Amino acid sequence: MADGSSPPKSKLIDVELDETIGRATPDVEHERAVAIFDLIEDNSFQPAGLEPQLLKLKLSIADKRLVFDIRDEAGETLVLHILSLTPFRRVIKDYFLICDSYYEAIRSSTPTQIEAIDMGRRGIHNDGSQTLMERLAGKIEVDMDTARRLFTLICALHWRS
Template sequence: MTSGSDQKSGKLIDIELDESIGRATPDVEHERAVAIFDLIEENVFNPAGAPEGGRFKLKLSLADKRLVFDIRNEDDEPVVAHILSLTPFRRVIKDYFLICDSYYEAIRSATPQQIEAIDMGRRGIHNDGSQTLMERLKGKIAVDLDTARRLFTLICVLHWRN
């Protein structure tokens, strides 16, 4: 059951990643699929100036080392495009890649306690990246933390492929 405020919240109904970048490892592709599924299931996505309660399609891509949010309505008509510098994300994405590599290696050979410790670090870095994304989108697109977390995962997937 949704509350009245939820009914006025905008929602992503479709997410596409720039496929020209290529495919990634099975672990990364799994992360992408889960993030997209979870985003479609539940999200808060309100582009500034768009109608309240709108339903949107999002294409994420990289262009000239910038992140492109191409937002369209459910009829596939352009709503707005936002281009963000990736500079504020560089350190956190690099740290996230390093800890994810450690996590995937640990899954294969470490104890449950070691895996849990690495995963806690991974989640902390992921939260840092999500907060950075929310700050960069402020005044452009309102998202909640869960939506920002899933979008940050997709940004990382674009980098892994690139």
Template sequence: MHDLARHRSRLIDVELDESIGRSTPDIEHERAVAIFDLIEENSFQPANDEGGGPYKLKLSLIDSKLVFAIAREGGESVTTHILSLTPFRRIVKDYFMICESYYAAIRTASPSQIEAIDMGRRGLHNEGSQTLRDRLAGKIDMDFNTARRVFTLVCVLHWRG
């Protein structure tokens, strides 16, 4: 993809609506890091958008649904997609459990045990990322690495600490 197309098919800003709520300083830091990583490197294109980006994304939660409000750089609305979080509940729950195991293992387990837990963690993260891409198919085109970063953000939104 040439530079202009890459510049136009990307996010330049991600905002969390006040509906998301605020959390502990540690979780707020994780959210900020997830947003930074997403903006730093992504491939993001609303389907059938002829106007092109770059884009701004505002995420909010309404009735346990994740709302993707997409706008152009200048603020002009492009589209809004509402995604049920139900298909992600099990993956996110399992992901948090394995992350807890991973952090506990770092203190006491052997390197091979830590590596096995980390492989499981990455596998769940990949499953969540693919589920996200599948649920947004035909609505938002994003590469797998961008889906991984958005899924990280979805997880951090659920993290209560």
């Protein structure tokens, strides 16, 4: 653009989890709610071929795939994108393992050890976010911060008690 500003982008104003996601323990439900709040609070979410606008996202699971049902403000479906969760299995597993190590370290390790584990945790989270950006390429343009928030939500969908 001539004035140096970036072009307008769509923004998510609501994220809903379909009943196919399933309910979880109160702690996991809380983590999901926090992930959704963070995503809505700050995001850049531009589906290919759509004019910039305020959007709603309904997530569901179908045949072990994550369904992005992207809707307008009135709730009318604009586009569906379906992502296989297979490319995320390994990074989600690694992320959960290092999170377990991190929470254990908080109880018994030195600040230096905790910091090292946290750096690893952030690195794995970034890997998952980058994979998500790659899988969405050509379908939905997101910035790294939005990809991180979406990856957090995808992980929250997999959390066990």
